[in-house]
Amino acid sequence: MKVVIVGGGFAGVKAALELSKRRIGKITLISDEPYFLHHATLYATATGKNMAESVIPLENIFAAHPNVDVVHDTITSLDPQRKLVTGAKDYKYDKLILAMGSVTTYFGIKGMDKHSFGIKSLDEIQAFHSHVYNEVVEQKLNPEYFIIGGGPTGIELAGALHEYLQSLKVLHRLPKSKAKVSVIEAAPRILPRSSTTASKKVMKELRKKGIAVRVNKKVEALDKDTITIDGKEYATSAAVWTSGVANNPFFTNHSDLFTLNPAGRVEVNPYLEGAPHIYVLGDNNTVKFSGMALPAMIQATHVAKNITRLATKRAQKKFRPHSVPSGVPTSEGWAYVEWHGVYVAGKFGAWVRRMMELYGYTRLVPFKTALAIWRAHDLHEVDF
Template identity: 25%
Template sequence: MDTNLPVSTQPRVVIVGCGFGGLQLAKSLRDAPVQVVVVDRNNYHNFQPLLYQVATGALEADSIAYPIRKIFAGQKNFFYRMADVQRVDTASNTIHTSVGDIHYDYLVLATGSLTNFFGIESLEKNAMQIKSIPNALNLRSFIFQNFEKALLTADPDEKQALLNIVVVGGGPTGVEISGSLAEMRKHVLPKDYPELDLSKMQIILVEAGTELLGPMSVKSQQNAKRYMDELGVQVRLNTHIKGYENCRAYYSETEFIPTENLIWAAGVNGAEVPGFPAEAIARNKRINVNRCNQVVGYANVFAIGDVANMVTGEMPRGLPMLAPVAQQQAEHLADTIQRLLKGQTPADFTYKNKGVMAIVSRNKAVVDLPKGVHFSGFFGWLTWLFVHLMTLVGFRNKVVAFVDWAFSYFSSDQALRLIIRPFSRRDVKDDQGKKKAEHNTSTPQYNPTPPAIQTPA
């Protein structure tokens, strides 16, 4: 029991997950009269907004990750256990993990989100994703392996499928990785692969909605679309990918885009933890909480960040799944727990919108601030760089990221095009690190003739 955690007379706050919310909460409880226990399957905190740069070779993985134990070195009330949480037993105030059971006085779920494939099995089996550092490293290896294969094949159809990259999802992640790939096609790949006709390489961004960057302002949506056009990224709006197998991304029963590289960035679900009744879970697997982040029906169990479904009058579908929401909820929850310890009534949480931004490529970004303030272009790009640089954990990571960005900007090059661990779809794992089913190699019952696809100028 308790995996050798020290016995304490102080209440134990167990935090499951060390993303933006869990990290901020543990820090905010530094001086509180509690024992803080963080449980995470990884021994590092990773900066998810920059995963796409790891995937495209702009940054190395250790530039956006920082060891959990190093972050909290010197915090005397902090303890960490590396484990998978398997189930919550609210009756005994215990979580069951892969390394043993841990008792809690207060439990905080900060597990974040998982990729949502909307029940499409072929996509879940075969598509690439970028929700974790292993995902990003696998994607980077996979893309460059396919360029190497394209050099070797004499079959024009196979070569085209190896060169085509389809990104599904027109939110910030989809837009950012599409722009980064377009920059790589223009500045980097011609130096590495002069034998390939890169004018035939197509980067296709597919979005089911009517606009890119749906939650952002109309100006940001229009600017993002214009930037994509300037970069030669084909944007297909009002288009649903219905399946993906045998290097074919189907958008109807008979029409498909030939590609070996499909990146899924189209949706997320909350990373719920088993042990709660059905009425506590929302439709997108987020956990229903009140305005104090208490899980509905439980006095000592809380959820924050992406996994928490907090409905307000202004946001009837729940607060957005953004890092600032998680961080603000964490700071508020630290105050709530200390109020509860004193027998005081906690205050309701109020989200303060500080703005949303997305980068498209060099000198191209869009920023929406409160009260309708919008700007884009070079100034937006500088703002994005500054905010993300300052948010990185650790001085070393800030310096390394700055140096890498400066080198890429002035040299129009990226040095991290290494295939260190060759990747196969048979090795693909889900967001929780569990191995997926093997690649589907059955022959689909579709028209084998692909539709005509325009090649960007």
């Protein structure tokens, strides 16, 4: 059997590893980037932590998997009749797994696409880190950084950026530095998709640190040095857009082949197939709990098992989604972690969140490598 996987993220990499382990025919993993991006730690790498915890070369992950052919290409079209996906080249499949992740959307806010920083890609975090370092250390400016979006990504970035600015002050002897961080959220509370306890506890912690948090505030426009919030202009040299994800446009470009929900995500059957012989995983589908890393990996493992079952003439098993813990750190020593209504917060929360990261790495690389990547978090600042 020939399995082609598009996407070198959580679901794609995990599917390839699980299929490789089961020695299922020929596996081709196609990714438009030569590395796997560990999104959950991008906020840390963007604020001076070691790049090794966020960027893992695909060739390292698959070094011990010679039956996985890793190809660097961008897939643009799909022909289900000929069982073919196409990028710079054509790739024939018997079974296809699409796990192409999300893209950023700016909801049409004036100037946001042009002037905001982001933390969803390697280029974006490098640009943001260099910008902050240059302004605070080299130019000795006192900027106010606006984090747009009070979801988990915005909150962890705000906390880490605040901590980073404090450490630059000490490291580079800048006692007069007044650089600061503000979070802007349009909803009535931060972490609007989490419990109200999460919102309250995290809000209290951010304010205790001196991070300004403004809720019920709508960002209306952004240009090079001002941000407009509810009709009022504020000076800023950097605003980071952490809101707004949309499904990969590949699926709207192939809307004749898939059933899409209003957000453009693919409806799948209980075996996670979006069309015959085509599995659609992770951020790309509408399955409950999709939109997080661990559910993407759980789906990938399930599909790999089902493909193995099919290869040995057995019936596929239905996928049953289940929830996973979620954690939001606001600093190195404080995080809020919740699962099934039970939460831990503070130092212990920070430890649990770190353990969740270690667990995630061990799902992708051998334990020793996972430990080395995880420990890189504590190594000092990187020079981009």
